[in-house]
Every structure is written in structure tokens, then in C-alpha cells.
Amino acid sequence: MKVMLLAAGKGTRMLPLTANTPKPLLKVGGLSLIEHQILKLKAGGFTDFVINHAWLGLQIEQTLGDGSLHGVSIAWSREDEPLETAGGIVQALPLLGSAPFLIVNADIWTDFDFSVLRNALRDGGLAHLVLVPNPQHHLRGDFVLAADGQLLLPSQGSAATFTYSGIAVYDPALFAGVTERKYPLLPLLKQAIAQQGASGQVHNGDWLDVGTPERLHELDQRLLNR
16 A cells, blocks of 8 residues: 655745745654654555655655655655645545545654554555544544544534544545646535445544644654653
């Protein structure tokens, strides 16, 4: 299974740290965020990567190269401007192939076992999302998970909501029909949910959206002191 690491965001919430450095290259515990991600995915058995980039993206490409330094293979999807999540994935589909693929945000920190996702899609499923308990900065959550593992919108269920972790498995068919160059992911997920083609699971372990300088510093100190 191929992995696409999403690394095209500008990281405006991280300013001024991202004025001259792309967010995925910010360091915690002595390694960049994206290198931590690659090593964890490699430990889970994933070695075939596609990485998109836009803002200062050549710095990421120059740092990681073809991936051989970390024992993986990297293909690059270069965006002259951020295409939003679905738009970036659609551009990269020729590199990802026709089989289901794993998507991971390059700017999260987690101890999630990626290996459990190799066969996560149900028969006929289009999407399988990893959810986490709602963090303090996103208490309203994103989705509800039914007892049978089906993903629901908050308006469809009375159970507690969870937050999308930035980790998912998608079938390329989810993106069929997307013709606009810039396109968000949520409308496609809503369609998949309406077709009962979206499932999910909850990760209760370590997870952090490294979205602000404060969270970056907190994580850096935690890793340096462990």
C-alpha cells in the first residue's frame, strides 16, 4: 500500500517559524516532523511514499530526496499553489495508482500503529478514517462513529463526536468526478457517508495536531525529556 504525506500547507498558524521554513521541516526531538512520520510509517511496513508540497516545498524535497537516506522510496507531487486536500490528492493519483492508499498529514504526532490499516477498507468502502477524542482546540469534533463502525455526520447521530486525526485510507474511486483543480475533502466524505461507504476507528493513544508554536515547543520538550 502506498502512502501520501500531505505537506503542502503554508502553516500560517506557525508564523513566524514558517516564514522561511516549511512546517513539515520544523524540528521536535531532534528530527523534523515529516521525518518522524516517515520513520513511524516505515516501522509499520510502509516504504512507498508520495509527498506533495507547495510553500517552500523545494526545501522538503532537497532534505528528503528520493527517500533512500531513510530506506524508503519517495515520489514528489509539486503544486504551484496549494490545491486543498482533495485537489492535492487528485493531482497525485497518477503516482498513487489504482489501489487504496494511506493518507497522513505531515504535521501530526502520534503513536498510532499504521500497520493495522492495510486492510481497513470494507467491501465497497471508499474511505476509512482514524478518529481521536476531541482535543481542547476542537471540542465540537468532526464525525460520529456508529456501533457498526460506520462513519456518520454529527447531525446523523446522538453519540459523542470525534475529531479526524489526519490519518485515513481512501479508494481512488472516492475522487472520481472531481474536475476542479482546487477541491476540499469534506464534500467527498459527506457523499461517501451518504452512500454508507465510509467507516472509522478510534485511536485513544498519543496524538497531537502540531498546529501552533506553543504545541511544537510542548512536544519538543516532551521528546527531549523522555
